[in-house]
Amino acid sequence: MSNLTKLEFVALDITGNNYLSWVLDAEIHLDAKGLGETIKEGNEASTQDKAKAIIFLRHHLHEGLKTEYLIVKDPQILWANLKERYDH
Numbered sequence: 054m055s056n057l058t059k060l061e062f063v064a065l066d067i068t069g070n071n072y073l074s075w076v077l078d079a080e081i082h083l084d085a086k087g088l089g090e091t092i093k094e095g096n097e098a099s100t101q102d103k104a105k106a107i108i109f110l111r112h113h114l115h116e117g118l119k120t121e122y123l124i125v126k127d128p129q130i131l132w133a134n135l136k137e138r139y140d141h
Contacts, residue, residue, distance in 0.1 A: 060113060067115040069139035076140075079113060092132040103128055 062078035063071060083089045083106060091098040091106035098106070106128035111119055118135075125131045 062113065064113045064115055065118060065135070065139075067117040072135070072139035075113070076136075079110060083109065088128075091128045094129060094133070096129060107131065 061082055063075065065072060065075040080089065080092070083092060086105070086109070088098075088102055088106040088109070090096045091103050103126075107126060110128055110131055111122075114122070122131055122134065125134065
């Protein structure tokens with residue numbers, strides 16, 4: 054099933070080959086939306102901002118990654134998990 058809405062940038066591939074460019078794009082877009090703090094450790098972002106950020110991040114993930122991280126609802130935890138997995 055294809056995404057019905059246009060992506061702002063290329064989704065993170067399950068192989069992680071585009072991780073570095075994805076991270077930069079995601080950070081810039083989250084900052085532009087006023088959601089940059091939501092991915093920082095120890096942030097005090099509102100529940101609403103965290104929800105907006107996780108929706109945005111999940112929208113830019115490969116379908117396999119969406120499934121794998123299905124129960125992660127905190128954008129900072131998702132961000133840290135992806136960093137641990139792909140940032141070598």
